[in-house]
Amino acid sequence: MKKLILIDGNSIAYRAFFALPLLNNDKGIHTNAVYGFTMMLSKILEEEKPTHILVAFDAGKTTFRHETFKEYKGTRQKTPPELSEQFPLLRELLDAYGIKRYELENYEADDIIGTMSKMAEVEGYNVKIISGDKDMTQLVSPNTTVMITRKGITDMEAYTPEHLQEKYGLEPKQIIDMKGLMGDKSDNIPGVPGIGEKTAIKLLKQFPVLEELLGHIDEISGQKLQEKLETYKDQALMSKKLATINRDIPLTVSLQDAVYGAPHPDQQKALFKELGFKSMLEKMGAEKTEVQAEMESIPFTVVEKITPDIFANVSSFYIEMLEENYHTGNIVGFGLKNKNGLFFLKAEAALGSEAFKQWLEDEEKIKHVYDAKRSIVALKRHGLELRGVDFDLLLVSYLLNPSDTVEDFASVANKHGYQNVPSDETVYGKGVKRKLPEETVYAEHITRKAEGIDILEETCTKALKENEQLALFNDLELPLALILAEMESTGIKVDIDRLKQMGEEFKQQLHVIEEKIFELAGETFNINSPKQLGVILFEKLGLPVIKKTKTGYSTSADVLEKLEPAHDIVKEILHYRQLGKLQSTYIEGLLKVVQADGKVHTRFNQALTQTGRLSSTDPNLQNIPIRLEEGRKIRQAFIPSEKDWVIFSSDYSQVELRVLAHISGDEKLIEAFQGDMDIHTKTAMEVFHVKAEEVTSNMRRQAKAVNFGIVYGISDYGLSQNLGITRKEAGKFIDRYFESYPRVKEYMDEIVREAKQKGYVSTLLKRRRYIPEISSRNFNLRSFAERTAMNTPIQGSAADIIKKAMIDMAKRLKKENLRTRMLLQVHDELIFEAPPEEIDVLQEIVPDVMEHALELNVPLKVDSSYGPTWFDAK
Known part of the structure; x- marks a missing residue:
């Protein structure tokens, strides 16, 4: 039998984007939606082996439904740019797989799928629809199964007529009657205020069709319910109309167009390489060329x-x-x-x-x-x-x-x-x-x-x-x-005994936290079991349910962070998880890479990042978590290799913001740095229009997020996620920042123009980054490229500065005939080991060298400290 797979492209892309963390490839392009979509697609093709397949996309924001109700989908937030930039890649992905994709002006993907599935049913096809939207369940029939995503992107619930009956007690066609009554917040379909899913199902069991129900309102029990139905009768009928998938739209594709032939391996490989999907490349088994x-x-x-x-x-x-x-x-x-x-x-x-x-x-x-x-x-x-x-x-x-x-x-x-x-x-x-x-x-x-x-x-x-x-x-x-x-x-010496001791301390601390959690919960349970934890939090303690999964309540980190103010137990659970990760990833992980000389010898990646920044591997010493006190303490295990020596650390202060001040020439930024002002307080003063003494810690925190967000080309969506505010509020923050520092805005506009003209941007030392997407006709790709053009000269120049400082520092150590050794570069920090008698000299020459690595029109500032371990040197 012929089998047709119909995929709701927009729905699955959104689902993948929000289900997976923000991933990006080595060019900085976000890839999480494409990756999730790829996982789903691979699973479907492998398990279903379709003869026909088509992916439907929405063609635009306006459809025929807006003629009925102008506010249809009007409450939806603007698509995050981090997702928008991935849609062209999704289309490339489908082309590489040899899968037909289709969109039609004035109609939604639902209508394309509804019409295609109807055509296929007439021809006797077996049809499967893949979506994250339960509205699609109205299309269920003996020949059509609707697969709705549940947890993640590949876990799906299969809706057949039998399953629909078992779950709701409804026929497929009654789904639109149910939507007419209860509405749909996600699509801004109003329905009847106050009627939810349970009431709607109960009513439809009494009167199977909405029109019939509305003709017998006086037979419904409950005066208030009767009044609601009478008042919102027209709204209910309109809502039903909005929720009804049009299965007779004028398609310009046929079932023959959806025949699934074969993928294009070369295109797939090229795309997977570009996106950094190593697992997909391995799965394909890269073709061998003749030697x-x-x-x-x-x-x-x-x-x-x-x-x-x-x-x-x-x-x-x-x-x-x-x-x-x-x-x-x-x-x-x-x-x-x-x-x-x-x-x-x-x-x-x-x-x-x-x-x-x-x-x-x-x-x-x-x-x-x-x-x-x-x-x-x-x-x-x-x-x-x-x-x-x-x-x-x-x-x-x-x-x-x-x-x-x-x-x-x-x-x-x-x-x-x-x-x-x-x-x-x-x-x-x-x-x-x-x-x-x-x-x-x-x-x-x-x-x-x-x-x-x-x-x-x-x-x-x-x-x-x-x-x-x-x-x-x-x-x-x-x-x-x-x-x-x-x-x-x-290399850098590791105190193995201290590392092991920390491991034992973490175990004891985990036990203490565990007991505290049990005390707050009033019983013992498996803290690492999401199911058991969900019962404690949401049933026993009655905390508000934020998200559900197929197995019950979600207890993911983002959910717990939102719940933290609601109960003391949540803070303890988060601490328990963080400590457990430190124990497994960093304590045990570091012990595995200590070599015979008692040191770890990391590898600095000098030819990897597009900004010129160094990174490190085996182990990654730039990624030791320091926000958590216990994470910072891991640095206690890094010690000098000579007896009585010390670890000396020098760290650039806000180097990227200082580079931004220099490159943009903004008078207020330059004035702040030349006056040695706290830049985050200064920005808070400008953005909130307050005096220095009126800046609260929260204002400064928000200003700091905006300051660094601007450097990294952050969008309103990204800033809203960082600060836990709405995108509208985040957008206002960014606007106010540019009003406060107008030359920064001028610089960013100018650098985008330059990138379009040259095809690349440069750092102060002429390091280049090519941005071919800057001239793309695709709005989303072009927007991403513009953000890249804005932040690359800043990040790249900061990278050049610390590299220059390392070279100058090596020369100076040699010139002064010092025994001090440079051990690590971690972001904007240089780590040395030194004999105690050379500390006074180091405190003089290290800041002198680092602060004059590159002359800017604002001073570079370095903070130095030392101690018996890396931890003590901070």
Whole structure:
């Protein structure tokens, strides 16, 4: 039998957006709605195996129903821009899956689905409708099942005539009579005030059709109910009309158009890569390309015995490692390109060679590499120093376009025109199957990489010059790579006993909180069971129900945060959950990555973010939670590696807001920073029109959210979520901010114009971010691009400042002949370990260096402190 799947596109997109946290890809585009939609789509296709499928979308805000009632759907809030920008991606997704999508002016997706399902029923199809809107249940029939989303996006409730009868005691066609009586707040269908679902069902069991019911009002029990029905008779009939899905609209698509053929794997892969959907790519199983067989062959020599002549006029040098973590991974071999050709050096032979060591450590012998930091760290583990690097293909490629996703060497080389190298996955496999093939295969692969570096050096350097980015590479990113390599190799000492002790303390604290929760609840129960917790909160304690799931009451974090003022138990439950996460994720997680030297050696990602910010992995030391007191205490486990030394910390104060003041030239912002005013108090004064002494803590909190929100291009929706206020109020805050700081608004308008003209924006040090979507005809994509254009120069310049400070600091430590070591960079903070006798010097030179890393027309400010642990240094 033919099976037709009809999907309510808008409904499912909304459901996915609000069911999942705000996700975004490496370009900063939000993807949570697309991801949820993809999960649902994959499940449907896999389980249902349809012969026909169509996704219906609403064509616009106005439909034929507005002729009946102008206020139809009038109470709905404006679609958040974070969702709007995802609709074009949803359409791309459907095209990649080979799924027909359709919308029709003046009609809703419901009407398209209603008409298509009617056509399919006549032809004897089996029909399934997927939606989050229970209005669709009016379409249920022996041949049509309506699947309504319940929990999340893939959990659905199947409505058949039998299920509808069991749940409501109604026939499918009576759903519109029920809506006529009770109305629908989400669609602003008024119904009869005071009549809810239970009353409506009771009435329809007495009189099955609304018109019949309204003709026998005098037979209804209850005078007040009779009066309501009499008063709102016309409104009830209008509501029924509004709720009725039109099943005879003039479609320009047929059932034949909805035939499901096959997806387009190349389109799917490209989209999943762009969106960062790694799990979907893994599920697809990336197609293997033919390896070296189809590529231009290259002659190379396998070097068995290392001699000095091999290193004559070397132009490029590549180190191969299979493991991602180069702090622990083994070196497979080396690729070299010199005037005589390409050479493969076996790891064991090279690492034990004096000639190799002398060449590596000779500053005068210029080396072109791929990922200098990785190369330096890997060699340092073998007692070798890599010097003389003056070109790094990875870093140069990153500077030329930070939006390009780096997967492996081949992905970088291919972007710059070198196609003669396969992907690592093709040669080595992936996951548990990743292994070395025959030596001749991987030796050739490694030498191809050395050749790629050599060939692309001239092209990429020329591109840097054209972009005026040579200084950015030579004076900032490359020197920084050497400093980061040193920091990574040094690592930071972990007090394992303290970490374990904290774990025990957390366990005891969890027990105390648990007992307090039981006392407040009046009984013991499983706190980690949402079902049991729901019964305690909403039945026994009578707290207001905010959200329900298929299994009962929702006890998610956002629900509990709203309930916190209602009862003391909620605060304790939130604390219990936060502490449990700290215990499992951070205490146990850190213990797993401490290496044999008692330190953790994080990896700083220098070529990842589009703003130029560093991030870190294995472990992520930039993500230790510090809002919770217990989270901050985890920093107690980070200690100096030398006896009696201290941890010294210096942190930029509000660097992004200071950059905004400099870039925009706004007089009030500049005046505030030059006068060393508290900027959040200043903004509260401006926005609320009050004096400094009249600024309350709540006013300052809201002003702080607006200040930082502006830097990150926040929307009224985003700000409303942060502050727990309406979007209208949030919009007013933003408007008042721009009235207070008009030059900020002028800057943002100007930077958007510049981005449209050039196609990119730049930081103060000429770091670029390309924004092709800035000229998109699609309003939502264009709006996102405009926000990106506004905030990238601010965030990127702040990133450049701390990078410059790190380079200057390394030079200054060397110049002062200090033993102090720089260990970490965490956002706007630099962490050092130092002997106590150097503290006085550090308190003088660190702020001096950091505050003069880049001269702005407002002062940069640094706060410094020190102590026996990282915790004490804050």
